[in-house]
Structure formats: C-alpha cells, structure tokens
Amino acid sequence: MDVVSLIDALGEPAVFALAGVVAGIIFGISAEQSRFCLRAAAVEVARATLGSRMAVWLLTFSTALLWTQAMHTMGIIDLGSSRWLASPGTLSGAIVGGVVFGIGMILARGCPGRLLVLGATGNLRAILSGLVFAVVAxxxxxxxxxxxxxxxxGGWITKGPNPNILWELNMPSGSGIVIGIAFAALALVIAYRNRVSWVMLLFGCGVGFSVAVGWFLTYTLAQTSFDPVPVGSLTFSGPSADTLRYLLSTDSPLEFDVGLIPGVAVGAFVSALMAGRLIWQGWDGARSMQRYLAGAALMGFGAMTAGGCTIGAGVTGGSTFALTAWLALVSMWLAGMAADRLIDYAPHTVPVT
Known part of the structure; x- marks a missing residue:
C-alpha cells in the first residue's frame, strides 16, 4: 500500500501520527539498548575520560549526518524546506537557550529523550521530571x-533563512557525508579503545537512523498532503508539550509529534522488558527531587528558547548543518561540561551514570 492509499484509508492525521510512532519506536529501542545520552557524554569529556557514552553519541550523530546528507544529495529529501533552514533562526536564542538547557540536563541527570526512555522502564524520577519538562516547555x-x-x-536573529554552514562556506556537494564519516571514524576509535560492544554501537547507529527515518517520513508526507506539513524529524521539546495538550484536550490534532512520544515509550518498554531491565525506581530524598525538577524546568525553557533539545537541535537540526542548531549544540555541550565540573565533579568518586 502506497502513501496515498494509506492516507485515503486512515486519513492524514492518523497517518502523520503513525509515522511518528514508527520513528519513535526505532528511537526508543535503540536508545534503551545503547544508553544514548548527551549528558553522560558531556560528563565524560568534562572529566577527560572518553568512554562508551561518548562513542555512542558520536556514532549517533555521525549516522544521522550520513543518512540525512546522503538523502539530500540524492534528491530523496530537500532540507531547504525543513523548518531549520526555511525560516530565520535566532542566534541569541540558540546560545542562551543552549546554556540554560545544558545546566538543566546536568541537574536532571539526563536530557528529555533519556528521561522518556528511563520513564518507560519504571523510573518514577524520570516520569515526573518529564512531565515538568513538558509543562514548562x-x-x-x-x-x-x-x-x-x-x-x-528576538535579540539576535539571522537576516533571511537560517544559514546552512556548508552552503555559506561554499563547500562542495557531499561535504556533509565526508564530515559524517570523520565523526564515525572518531567514534570507532574511542569505542575500540574502550572495548565497547558491537551491540551497543549498532543500537547507537539506530538512534541516528531514527532521525533519518523521521526526515524521510515527514518529507514524503509533505509531498502528498493537501495541507502544509512541517518537514522535520525527532525532537522532544515541542512533541512533549503537544502530546500533553492532546491528552488533556480532544480538540488538539493528531500529528507526527503526537505519535512520536508514545512510540518512544513503547519501544523503550519493549526493549527493557526483553532485556530484563524493567524496575521501579523512586526518589532518594527531597534534595534529589528538588534537583531533578529544577533541571527539568530549565530544560523545558532552554529547549524552547534554543529551538530544540539535544535531539531536536543537537542531532536533527545538526544533521541539516543549520547554523543555530550547531550553536545550540555547542552551547549545550559547554554549559553541561561546566555545570558538571562545578556541581558534581569529585575526582575518582562520582561515576558517570
């Protein structure tokens, strides 16, 4: 059954939500198996102990770059029509929002995607933190x-559409693919030195592949829909808020973002169930609760200000080489590293979780 027939049978809103579920399930399974988390990777860099979490993050990022840039180069998708490149970007929002988000992910001990995955496996801290994130977003x-x-x-906005770094530097076609390969090579070197299992690396690639799947599905639907459809991929700031609004009001429309969140939860739950990792976890005390919820609130505001979270801006936006996405990603990394050094770091005593 082709896309048009599927839309005729189910209707556009249901098909859009189903596309989000598909991409979300791939992400949920892959992220649960690989323990993907930018916060953990940033902590490893801050403590000069590059290990498995950094290898997984780099492999995720490189996979998203490779697939996304390859599809654009071959004409399968047009990144110029994406929300990241089709409209002006906010440089001030990317920097300030990225810094706020980076601090928040250290306090909450995970980015929104990681919290959603953990919540699906029985982590009550992650569930409540995720709700706070969605409300503040x-x-x-x-x-x-x-x-x-x-x-x-509004402090510093680009003149015209958000600049594509590759296009602004007049780099030849295929440069994004070469950069993706370079990141993948670095990831494999780190993985080899730390003896990271091929299973973890495979599922790390799966997280990046889910972003490419999101690009393909939303672009394909945009070409067949009578109404304007945003061309994008995975992110957890807008979708978390949209899903919460949909659950609270029947007037909210079904769309890709609304299908994404339950898809991730289902994928992570099934993955943890099959691996025997389902376990209820609660709070360690009031101080811990204050820390997690404060971090979740900062991430909610920071993600909306930066234009996305570690997945939305960092991987999805980063795969388009949009200037503001890369600014937000760098800001999240630097703020996260600085926050870890100031808040958590104690040599030889604090593990990377």
Whole structure:
C-alpha cells in the first residue's frame, strides 16, 4: 500500500501520527539498548575520560549526518524546506537557550529523550521530571514564560533563512557525508579503545537512523498532503508539550509529534522488558527531587528558547548543518561540561551514570 492509499484509508492525521510512532519506536529501542545520552557524554569529556557514552553519541550523530546528507544529495529529501533552514533562526536564542538547557540536563541527570526512555522502564524520577519538562516547555511556547523566551530569541536573529554552514562556506556537494564519516571514524576509535560492544554501537547507529527515518517520513508526507506539513524529524521539546495538550484536550490534532512520544515509550518498554531491565525506581530524598525538577524546568525553557533539545537541535537540526542548531549544540555541550565540573565533579568518586 502506497502513501496515498494509506492516507485515503486512515486519513492524514492518523497517518502523520503513525509515522511518528514508527520513528519513535526505532528511537526508543535503540536508545534503551545503547544508553544514548548527551549528558553522560558531556560528563565524560568534562572529566577527560572518553568512554562508551561518548562513542555512542558520536556514532549517533555521525549516522544521522550520513543518512540525512546522503538523502539530500540524492534528491530523496530537500532540507531547504525543513523548518531549520526555511525560516530565520535566532542566534541569541540558540546560545542562551543552549546554556540554560545544558545546566538543566546536568541537574536532571539526563536530557528529555533519556528521561522518556528511563520513564518507560519504571523510573518514577524520570516520569515526573518529564512531565515538568513538558509543562514548562508549553509555558515557554505559549504561556507565562513566552514573553521571556521571545525577548531572548528576538535579540539576535539571522537576516533571511537560517544559514546552512556548508552552503555559506561554499563547500562542495557531499561535504556533509565526508564530515559524517570523520565523526564515525572518531567514534570507532574511542569505542575500540574502550572495548565497547558491537551491540551497543549498532543500537547507537539506530538512534541516528531514527532521525533519518523521521526526515524521510515527514518529507514524503509533505509531498502528498493537501495541507502544509512541517518537514522535520525527532525532537522532544515541542512533541512533549503537544502530546500533553492532546491528552488533556480532544480538540488538539493528531500529528507526527503526537505519535512520536508514545512510540518512544513503547519501544523503550519493549526493549527493557526483553532485556530484563524493567524496575521501579523512586526518589532518594527531597534534595534529589528538588534537583531533578529544577533541571527539568530549565530544560523545558532552554529547549524552547534554543529551538530544540539535544535531539531536536543537537542531532536533527545538526544533521541539516543549520547554523543555530550547531550553536545550540555547542552551547549545550559547554554549559553541561561546566555545570558538571562545578556541581558534581569529585575526582575518582562520582561515576558517570
């Protein structure tokens, strides 16, 4: 059955949500198996102990770059029509939002994607933190915090569409693929030195592949839909808020983002179930609870201000080489590393979790 027939049978909203479920399941399984987490990778870099988490993150990033840039080069998708490159970008929002988000992910001990995966395996800390993240993200988009977000985002905006770094540097076609290969090679070197299992590396690639799947599905649907469809891929800031709004109101429409969150949860749950990793986990005390929820709130505001989370801006946006996405990613890395050194770091005593 082709896309048009599927839309005729189920309707556009259901097909869009189903596409989100498919991409989400791939991400959920892969992220649970590989323990993908930018926060953990940033902590390894901050403590000068490059290990498995850095190898997995680099492999995820390189896989997303390779697939996304290859599809664009071959004309399968057009990244110029994506939300990252089709409209102006906010440089101030990317920097400030990235810094706020980076601090938040250290406090919450995980980015939104990681919290969603952990929540699906029985981690009550992650579930409550994820809800706080979603609420604050919605407040930052349309609620009480939106004036602050708009003030920050409006401070420094690109003239015209968000610049593509490769295009601005007049780099030849296929340069993005070469850069992706370079990141993959670095990931494999780190993995070899740390004896990272091929299974973890394979599923690390799966996380990046899920981003490419998201690009392919949303672009394909955009070409067949009568109504405008945003061309994008995985992110957890907007979808978390959209899913929460959909659950609270039947007036909210079905779309890719609404299918993504339950898809990730189902994928992570099934993966953990098959591996015997389902276990209820709670809080260690009031101080721990304060830390997690404060971090979740900072991530909610930071992600909306930066234009995305570690997946949305860092991997999805980064795979397009959009300037603001890379600025946000670098800001998240630097702020996360600095926050870890200031808040958590104690030589030889604090493990990377």
């Amino acid at each position: 919605q407040m930052s988009l349309e609620g009480a915090l939106s004036p602050i977000r708009e003030f920050i985002s």
